[in-house]
Amino acid sequence: MPKCGSCGNEGIFDSKSVNPVRPLARSGLQALFSNGGTIANVEYCNAPWELVNAAWNQPEIHFDRCGQCGSSSILWP
Numbered sequence: 586m587p588k589c590g591s592c593g594n595e596g597i598f599d600s601k602s603v604n605p606v607r608p609l610a611r612s613g614l615q616a617l618f619s620n621g622g623t624i625a626n627v628e629y630c631n632a633p634w635e636l637v638n639a640a641w642n643q644p645e646i647h648f649d650r651c652g653q654c655g656s657s658s659i660l661w662p
């Protein structure tokens with residue numbers, strides 16, 4: 586599973602390229618990973634379905650920011 590090289594987070598990552606709609610949301614596209622390393626859920630707003638689908642299939646390309654500390658240092662297996 587992916588891991589943040591800064592804080593060690595392994596569960597939640599988001600995309601820098603999708604701007605949030607809600608002021609408090611950090612990203613419009615966010616993935617929750619299960620313990621097995623697969624995507625458990627993708628939450629999105631302001632992201633077209635094609636992008637959500639692509640992110641689901643190739644998460645290492647689209648999820649490029651830690652959902653906890655905001656670091657771009659993501660380590661993929």
Ligand SMILES: [Zn+2]
Binds near residue numbers: 590591654656
């Ligand atoms: Zn982090």
